[in-house]
Amino acid sequence: MLNFAGMTTMPAFSKLSKLGGLIEEFVRREAGAEKAIFTTSLSLEDQILTWAIVEAKLPVDIVTLDTGKLFPETLALHALTEKILGIEIEKVLPEESDVAAFDSECGMDSIYLDVQARKRCCTIRKVLPLQKICAGRSLWITGLRSGQSENRSGLQMLESAPDWGLKKLHPLLDWTDEEVRAALPLIDIPVNPLHAKGYPSVGCAPCTRPVKEGEHPRSGRWWWEQSSKECGLHKG
Template structure:
């Protein structure tokens, strides 16, 4: 096998990097999109270049209407399919029955439990049989992501995680969206930088950290468990 981490770290052309991975792992490369700005950049690159990558998203059941609108707009723009994974019905029903609809406000443990049921479990199901998971992570997004490499080994899931935008700045990302007229979530124009579930996301004030709008009532690290070991 090639020195994939070294090869991809030097590869500035994202489409070329993805081609290297799809050639090495045919039929086993997947991209997870939350329809955020970063993910729209990658979706544009994947679909415009007809790259053989399976694209999927997670619907937690608590997303903004604007996110659903963007899903439909993106489907109409590119005319490409993407898979949607939902939480397990029984697990959500049990959580709501035991703790109520908004238990995540009560404690960090409750919030992480909700994220696990609505996000992590569906993600693990979506990634079954996958050898390379493409993400839209950027180092600027949070402290947990500062030291992430372009290509890393996810020991828990036994696959490579490819983070082609990890060194991109916010300005580089928005410049790409503007240049290529890529559709994006209109909430971004209202101060929502990082968009997740509607009850857990607010707009940020000028000068606030980009992740300050996620789980704003918590003091802990702003992660849901999708990208932590």
């Protein structure tokens, strides 16, 4: 439930109160026979979306990619979110044989030395498991915002993703950092304690480090690469 005391004029309140209805409209129109899927990384944005989907009781499967390399804080947040909201957030795991092959052929240290090895790790631990769970579905909901990075600035709220065989919906596309931060205290959902320790964007532990004041929020992701800071799930 929204904690709205004194907040009715805030833009974040207004967007938050319409969020469930917005998602529902697209789900009804676009999801088809299979349920829509929402992939949460338990980021601030994804916590807002999880709350909205549960609050509006939408027919959406909520899943997370458990790469085997997540921070303990992220795993604890996953369990706590399930408990508070009374839901299951399905963990999607990589194939054990793929991980074993990577470990024996490359090893985790290779991700810092060779961008192809890093991409292979992301493919094994993120892209392939997600491809499997997206099969047969028509709609994938994400927490992407246009203000997060240059390569996300040109996104449409609903876009075709032919590589994935479905459409992607980004309900928070036009939300600002400030609106995200203002919305969270209005709802009963925990956030990752790493955000308060200098990690604005939290991914796998080997590939995420804290950022300094003034640095780009995504600069702590794959910090050793001059890449687009994407892992293959979204266009880089």
